[in-house]
Amino acid sequence: MQALKIHAETAKDVTNARERSSIELLALSEMLKLIFNVTxxxxxVVSHFKSSIPPILDILLHESPRSTIExxxxxxxxxxxxxxxxxxxMDPIFSQNNPTTGVEHLIKILDxxxxxxxxxxxxxxxxxxxxxxxxxxxxxxxxxxxxxxxxLLPNKEERTRPLGKGDSLAARLLRLSSSGxxxxxxxxxxxxxxxLSDKDSSKFVNNIGFxxxxxxxxxxxxPVPQTSEQTSKATWQSGRIPGVNFxxxxxxxxEPAIDEPGMTEDEKIREAERLFVLFEKYILIHAxxxxxxxxxxxxxxxxxxxxxxxxxxxxxxxxxxxxxx
Numbered sequence: 007m008q009a010l011k012i013h014a015e016t017a018k019d020v021t022n023a024r025e026r027s028s029i030e031l032l033a034l035s036e037m038l039k040l041i042f043n044v045t046x047x048x049x050x051v052v053s054h055f056k057s058s059i060p061p062i063l064d065i066l067l068h069e070s071p072r073s074t075i076e077x078x079x080x081x082x083x084x085x086x087x088x089x090x091x092x093x094x095x096m097d098p099i100f101s102q103n104n105p106t107t108g109v110e111h112l113i114k115i116l117d118x119x120x121x122x123x124x125x126x127x128x129x130x131x132x133x134x135x136x137x138x139x140x141x142x143x144x145x146x147x148x149x150x151x152x153x154x155x156x157x158l159l160p161n162k163e164e165r166t167r168p169l170g171k172g173d174s175l176a177a178r179l180l181r182l183s184s185s186g187x188x189x190x191x192x193x194x195x196x197x198x199x200x201x202l203s204d205k206d207s208s209k210f211v212n213n214i215g216f217x218x219x220x221x222x223x224x225x226x227x228x229p230v231p232q233t234s235e236q237t238s239k240a241t242w243q244s245g246r247i248p249g250v251n252f253x254x255x256x257x258x259x260x261e262p263a264i265d266e267p268g269m270t271e272d273e274k275i276r277e278a279e280r281l282f283v284l285f286e287k288y289i290l291i292h293a294x295x296x297x298x299x300x301x302x303x304x305x306x307x308x309x310x311x312x313x314x315x316x317x318x319x320x321x322x323x324x325x326x327x328x329x330x331x
Contacts, residue, residue, distance in 0.1 A: 010061040011061045041089075052090055058089070065078065071115040109146070116135050119132050164177060165255055165256055166257060170218065230289050
């Protein structure tokens with residue numbers, strides 16, 4: 007660990023005065039690989055590497071985020087993957103005069119990674135940096151958590167169009183959560199957004215829109231926000247955030263006008279009630295399917311019975327038909 011502390015001091019010198027020599031970079035790289043491999047293959051010894059966390063973070067916070075796929079940033083992130091992070095061990099991030107400076111540096115690294123067009127390269131570094139940011143959020147003071155939410159979640163200005171359509175970091179994260187990136191990368195991004203929503207399903211849907219949130223909630227057996235029980239019909243029709251489309255996250259006032267045949271007030275009321283009932287049914291069915299999947303997965307895990315999901319079986323056999331009202 008003393009060698010890592012020396013490298014941490016060197017990293018500060020590199021930032022201020024000189025470039026790191028190739029020998030120094032090679033030695034640091036091999037040390038980081040060793041930490042990752044030992045902690046990955048021998049989890050029982052992870053606690054012995056706790057003292058290595060501060061110097062690794064020190065080095066990471068002094069590295070330029072421009073070359074995130076090359077050593078040493080990728081190796082620094084990997085070395086942290088298996089270590090037991092805590093608020094005390096993260097002092098290098100929070101103990102500066104401005105406690106958000108360290109977090110801002112990590113966010114710049116994340117931004118640099120997702121700006122890389124090569125998807126295969128993205129996932130290799132995306133998962134470690136998101137894993138670190140999730141741990142940082144858990145242990146961060148409340149003002150730093152708020153800062154992370156402001157930087158990584160869509161803001162009010164982005165709601166002038168459907169969320170995920172802009173060029174901001176938050177919009178690109180949303181697109182990654184539903185794009186062709188490999189499953190682990192998509193899951194990692196969604197987990198970060200859920201963490202930033204304080205692991206609350208309602209906040210999660212409010213923050214990113216039901217369109218982006220629904221898949222994650224379903225896959226994890228999490229409840230869909232019960233809008234019918236918590237809000238009035240008028241509030242539901244404009245989203246849980248007043249004036250916002252519940253599905254897309256866009257301001258209703260900014261949605262394009264739809265040219266459709268005129269309806270009487272009675273017809274509008276009946277149509278709104280019909281859609282509201284359908285949505286209530288959807289929420290109920292969604293919750294039942296998630297519960298069914300959870301029960302079946304538990305039965306399979308026992309090894310006593312091999313039960314097949316009846317919904318999947320019906321879909322595969324073609325017994326479902328599309329029905330109209």
